[in-house]
Amino acid sequence: MDNSKTLNLNVRKDFPILSKKILEKKDLIYFDTAASAQKPNTVINETNDFYKNHYSNVSRGVHTLSVESTFRYENARKKVQKFLNARSENEIIFTKSATEGINLVAQTFYEKFMQKGDEVILSLIEHHSNLIPWFFLRDKYGVVLKFANIQPSGEIDIDHFNSLFTNKTKIVSLTHLSNVFGTELNENAISICKDKNVPILLDGCQSAAHLKIDVQKLGCDFFVFSGHKTYGPAGIGVLYGTENLLSEMPPYQGGGGMIGDVSLEGASYAELPAKYEAGTPPLVEAHGLGVAIDYMNKIGLDNIIEHENEITKYAFNKLNKIDFIEIHGGDNKRNSIISFNIKNVHSHEVSSFLDVEGIAIRAGHHCCQPLMKHLGVNSTARLSFGVYNSLEEVDKFVIALHKCKEFFNK
Amino acid sequence: MNDLINDLYQEIILDHGREPRNFGECDPHNKSADGHNPLCGDNLKLTFFLNDQNIIEDIKFTGEGCAISLASASLMTEKLKGKKIEVAEEIFNDFTNLVSGADEDLKVLNEEDSLYALKGVGGFPMRVKCATMAWHAFNQALKD
Ligand SMILES: Cc1ncc(COP(=O)(O)O)c(C=O)c1O
Secondary structure (H helix, E strand, O other), X not given: OOOOOOOOOOOHHHOHHHHOEEOOOEEOEEOEOOOOOOOOHHHHHHHHHHXXXXXXXXXXXXXXXXHHHHHHHHHHHHHHHHHHOOOOHHHEEEEOOXXXXXXXXXXXXXXXXXXXXXXXXXXXXXXXXXXXXXXXXXXXXXXXXXXXXXXXXXXXXXXXXXXXXXXXXXXXXXXXXXXXXOOEOOHXXXXXXXXXXXXXXXXXXXXXXXXXXXXXXXXXXXXXXXXXHHOOOOOOEEEEEOHHHHHHOOOXXXXXXXXXXXXXXEEEEOOOOHHHOOOOOOHHHHHHHHHHHHHHHHHOHHHHHHHHHHHHHHHHHHHHXXXXXXXXXOOOOOOOEEEEEEOOEOHHHHHHHHHOOOEEOEEEOOOXXXXXXXXXXXXXXXXXXXXXXXXXXXXXXXXXXXXXXXXXXX | OOHHHHHHOOHHHHHHXXXXXXXXXXXXXXXXXXXXXXXXXXXXXXXXXXXXXXXXXXEEEEEEOOHHHHHHHHHHHHHHOOOEHHHHHHHHHHHHHHHOOOOOOOOOOOOOOHHHHHHHHHHOHHHHHHHHHHHHHHHXXXXX
16 A cells, blocks of 8 residues: 555454455455445344344234334334434334335325426436436426536536426425435535425435434435445335325325225225335345444444545545546545546446456446436446445555556557 | 456457447438447447348448447448348347357357457356347347
């Protein structure tokens, strides 16, 4: 390593996959945490233990295993509530993913509060998950979608955003942390929504494990994230919503668990949060997410954030000095994500080249095609960091980048 | 350098990736199709002229993509130009087999063919779609 600095945090040993050799000889350098995070031993062992020793359906039977399963499922909800600092467990709905959370809000919020011609404000940097559910409303019901511009820095253009509001604006949905730029949403966007009394959903997919989240302080009305990006299992996601809104909106799907009373003539619905959790939920995955939250708390979110900031800054400064590298998103502070291109080399080539060096990065449009169009590129390479990465890995990565550039420009 | 990378990026691939042949639009053309890789956003437009003897008289493409997808499209146009449609279909079948690792009983392609250079894609399963994008567009155009 070409500097004498090492970081305080070394949790590599907690993640068994990091001892895997790529192509039988290369140490794995995992720089794709933004796509999905690796899992610590505790999550792997605890989900195993659930199946081995406690598994049954939840909230159904009265036998011992049902009690043990239900306890774990509901305990996970408590952990998520604390993690987000929600007022009550009733505000925590388990979904299968952030994507499902956004679809749930789009559909049920529309049903209760909107009609043809009403408007939704989004932005150009949204993930397809925060676009398509709203496209559905436009296509099916004639809802009008407006998109806030972004500045070269990757931040939302707040003045333009502000100018999009009309008396028909019913809801705003924005990414809290861009999965392409790693830039955090300007807090003013939320206060503008507050001032205008328009509910705002934050897509917290990228922020949940990389920023400290306090939904009350943030002042958002909805917040979604996915368990798999926060060191937990795939198949579990979280929708936070204020009790007010969640109480007023109708259920999303129908099925077991979400009803009060059913006769052939109709049904009454369960109280929150069960109202939005039709069918057998991903209970083991929910428990796994709870364990992942415990894991992050044990290390300390502040320590994790500091660690990732150090690495991100270090990588940014290194990349910024290389003349054949173009970094996207200006000089803004980045949180664990950097998007770049090697001039004249397609990101696919970069990714395949690095792969055989044992380095996993993402190449492509990152599910943000409108943003790619805006940037005038058809794909970028993306580095993203997690609690397990190190400065040495960044050094190895930079050496590999030089080799890559040499190979393709020979 | 790693063998896998050298197999994937043979000189001819890098060359065609940098300077694709038959780049443009056929004028006139009577067949066309768009190719698209939804995973990465790469895309191309293929046009060709099929004459009354069912021979591909001219074939060209435009688009943007990685070296693999551009080289594959470029080599494809070189290979298919002047071919009868039945032969072109056999080449299509052989090529898709070749890049997915099922290259034991190819009917018309052999190791002498420049297309054989794309065999290395088999070592990178996630890149097979890059190599086949132009070919699927060709197949689509025949069906339309
Ligand atoms: C900003 C953002 N929003 C939404 C998603 C969708 O997450 P999931 O596929 O887990 O629902 C992602 C993940 O790729 C993301 O980065």
